[in-house]
Amino acid sequence: MAEALTQEQQAPLLTEVSLWGCQKVTDDGIIALSQSTPHLTALYLSGLYRLTDAAIAAVAASCPELTHLDLTLCRQLTDTSMERVAEGCSRLTQLQLYGCSLVSDAGFSAVCRRRADLRELVAYGLSSLSESALLHVGLLGKLRELDLSSCCAVSDAVIAAAAAGCPLLAQLSLLSCGRVTDSGLATAVRRWPLLRRLTVNGCRRVGDATYAALAAHSRELEYLSAVGCAVSRAPFVEFVRRRRFSLRTVKATTDLDIESVEALMREYPNVSFCFTCKKNDTLG
Numbered sequence: 316m317a318e319a320l321t322q323e324q325q326a327p328l329l330t331e332v333s334l335w336g337c338q339k340v341t342d343d344g345i346i347a348l349s350q351s352t353p354h355l356t357a358l359y360l361s362g363l364y365r366l367t368d369a370a371i372a373a374v375a376a377s378c379p380e381l382t383h384l385d386l387t388l389c390r391q392l393t394d395t396s397m398e399r400v401a402e403g404c405s406r407l408t409q410l411q412l413y414g415c416s417l418v419s420d421a422g423f424s425a426v427c428r429r430r431a432d433l434r435e436l437v438a439y440g441l442s443s444l445s446e447s448a449l450l451h452v453g454l455l456g457k458l459r460e461l462d463l464s465s466c467c468a469v470s471d472a473v474i475a476a477a478a479a480g481c482p483l484l485a486q487l488s489l490l491s492c493g494r495v496t497d498s499g500l501a502t503a504v505r506r507w508p509l510l511r512r513l514t515v516n517g518c519r520r521v522g523d524a525t526y527a528a529l530a531a532h533s534r535e536l537e538y539l540s541a542v543g544c545a546v547s548r549a550p551f552v553e554f555v556r557r558r559r560f561s562l563r564t565v566k567a568t569t570d571l572d573i574e575s576v577e578a579l580m581r582e583y584p585n586v587s588f589c590f591t592c593k594k595n596d597t598l599g
Contacts (some may be wrong), residue, residue, distance in 0.1 A: 375403030397422025453480030464490035471499030
């Protein structure tokens with residue numbers, strides 16, 4: 316494997332490598348690859364569950380030009396990998412950690428403190444992170460995409476830190492972040508004028524106030540998925556009316572009857588609607 320990845324005639328010229336789903340690749344292969352590709356800028360290692368911290372340490376030490384690192388479902392990686400990335404990947408702008416469940420407060424905090432140029436951070440499923448660690452997202456002033464889905468400690472305080480520190484945020488995913496409240500998210504939304512995509516499925520304390528804030532402040536919003544966040548008829552209809560020029564997709568839980576749903580679909584044909592009623596029936 317190491318020989319296959321390090322052909323001397325080609326490897327030094329590589330700037331982007333995707334090994335998505337190549338589950339037989341081990342540390343040896345990644346170490347050899349990183350040592351022979353000094354100009355690598357993007358490395359996609361999604362699903363390489365055999366990798367350990369040794370592989371990521373080699374990448375961080377050998378690839379100083381790296382800007383995009385995808386470690387999705389690399390389940391053996393720990394805080395050691397995050398600390399090496401924080402120290403060595405000085406140009407990093409995109410980091411995917413979905414499913415890296417062994418990453419805890421120390422590693423996550425190190426990345427946020429030292430990689431302030433991040434534009435995208437995916438921390439989906441890092442359920443062991445504490446609120447104090449998650450507050451460090453407020454240090455990422457250039458962040459445009461943030462995914463904290465299934466991070467159990469996400470709270471109004473974390474959202475407030477992101478709102479204060481990440482004014483350029485355009486995409487936010489908070490799937491199943493049940494501690495986030497309607498007032499907390501509504502307050503944060505007012506500070507994200509560039510917000511285009513918001514996913515809050517399963518945030519059952521989110522509702523009317525958030526829809527009102529989106530209607531008033533999110534002029535760029537194209538996509539909203541809020542399944543499980545019950546919204547009343549009036550604020551929902553007002554939200555759609557005011558955001559009708561930018562909206563493309565809305566997935567919502569509402570008490571609208573079928574006639575009202577059909578009326579909305581006729582009035583706003585440019586918007587794709589998917590409604591779930593409070594009895595879990597899908598409409599539209």
